[in-house]
């Protein structure tokens with residue numbers, strides 16, 4: 136099993152060259168809606184990274200140790216979503232306990248991490264691309280960091296833009312999508328550095 | 333066939349396993365053990381199971397912090413001063429706390445959870461608050477949109493309160509309203525009457541509680557309330573009382589005036605009552621009678637928009653303008669302000685009274701919001 140790529144190279148690739156949101160355009164919904172405030176964006180980024188890292192490993196184990204032996208590979212989507220959902224529930228409890236302020240700030244987007252397609256996408260990638268356990272771990276972690284980096288960058292840009300005079304028609308999601316486009320272009324530059332599939 | 337069974341079994345197996353794990357995690361993560369709520373520096377100490385909002389913990393221990401929304405964080409009435417560190421102010425609390433309150437550690441008790449030992453400060457009157465069961469003895473129409481309710485107490489049989497305080501009626505679910513709500517209403521009867529209370533209620537179009545009171549409530553039905561609450565009551569000084577109210581703001585002032593009369597308090601009272609036209613006025617005869625028996629009282633109703641058919645000979649104009657006319661001509665004296673009505677009216681009155689030398693800490697009011 137596996138592809139001969141150094142797990143750390145894979146992590147680097149997941150952060151920059153095949154960034155979940157900016158190269159694969161996964162996890163757009165919360166990427167756009169929770170990027171108004173740097174602080175909340177940071178919190179969500181952290182939460183997504185955490186969920187992504189752990190669920191990558193969990194899903195890897197569930198797939199190769201439960202689904203494959205039972206010949207139930209076709210259940211991959213539903214099982215992965217259940218695992219992610221359960222894990223997000225757990226995370227909710229933890230955040231509520233540690234930081235009620237962050238809990239309320241994240242609001243509906245915390246439970247919505249469950250349906251953040253970047254997370255399911257990441258889990259599916261690692262199966263499709265035949266990653267090993269270690270690779271899955273670093274890939275999940277890297278993808279999370281990549282998403283976090285992107286949302287923090289976007290939130291920072293949006294906070295700066297708030298004082299600027301933007302044409303009325305573009306205010307809100309209009310200008311945000313343009314910014315994301317430009318950011319994506321910049322990230323394409325990275326893909327020449329290293330090509331990982 | 334067996335493939336189907338394997339699928340079903342493994343799917344349910346996985347979900348059950350995860351569910352069990354979550355329940356266990358909930359037990360561990362949300363278990364805060366026993367925490368101590370220290371009230372007023374040790375005057376009262378509660379040992380409770382940690383983790384739930386302060387408002388509910390206190391209610392379970394028969395301390396009824398005012399609340400109109402039932403703990404949803406949308407009324408801002410459940411303020412409590414927290415002395416120990418319970419973490420930063422939550423975004424849900426932000427809109428209800430003034431900068432001063434934030435500095436003093438005031439928080440919304442429905443949002444603050446007691447996760448560890450916590451010390452709080454509660455005003456003394458809160459300990460006298462309890463839950464009452466009563467029967468609606470009489471409903472009187474005072475005007476086309478104001479009613480007087482008389483509630484006879486069933487359990488406990490009597491109530492102690494200060495004239496000016498309010499209770500919170502518990503409105504049961506009805507029609508589309510699926511949850512009971514609580515709304516504040518000032519007591520209009522004097523404290524000498526302990527076996528029943530009277531309330532004056534103005535209809536708010538589309539209002540949850542007032543629609544119930546005007547369209548569903550029947551004489552003879554049972555209703556519950558908690559109270560008494562509030563710091564709107566007569567201060568024991570000898571200053572002249574300047575009272576200004578409109579609409580159902582009549583209620584607490586009436587209680588205060590009747591209390592003063594019964595106790596024979598020799599303080600001058602000027603009570604300005606604002607209404608639009610004669611149809612909005614009530615208790616005129618009552619005050620006429622009372623003024624004869626109690627010469628310290630001056631009741632001045634003012635109509636802002638009298639109809640020709642009203643044949644009104646009293647004061648005309650906004651209640652603030654009429655009050656100003658009197659304030660100008662009254663001989664100088666130590667004065668206190670007692671205001672009751674909509675936030676807009678109160679703000680205008682506070683401005684007026686401060687202009688006439690009454691400092692803000694001697695102006696007391698209940699905003700009916």
Ligand SMILES: Cc1cc2nc3c(=O)[nH]c(=O)nc-3n(C[C@H](O)[C@H](O)[C@H](O)COP(=O)(O)OP(=O)(O)OC[C@H]3O[C@@H](n4cnc5c(N)ncnc54)[C@H](O)[C@@H]3O)c2cc1C
Pocket residue numbers: 498515516517518519532533534535536537538539540541542543562580581583584674698699700701
């Ligand atoms: C300390 C205190 C004492 C009070 N004493 C009395 C009293 O003696 N008599 C009395 O009639 N009321 C009194 N009130 C007001 C009362 O508690 C309710 O707010 C009011 O009856 C409306 O309740 P509702 O459930 O019918 O309306 P809701 O369903 O709560 O509100 C419906 C809509 O009406 C608006 N609204 C709420 N209150 C008013 C209002 N007073 N005027 C105009 N619009 C409003 C709301 O913003 C909302 O949009 C008091 C309030 C406070 C805080």
Ligand code: FES
Pocket residue numbers: 387398399400401402403404405406407408409410440441442443
């Ligand atoms: S109870 Fe209404 S805000 Fe707390």
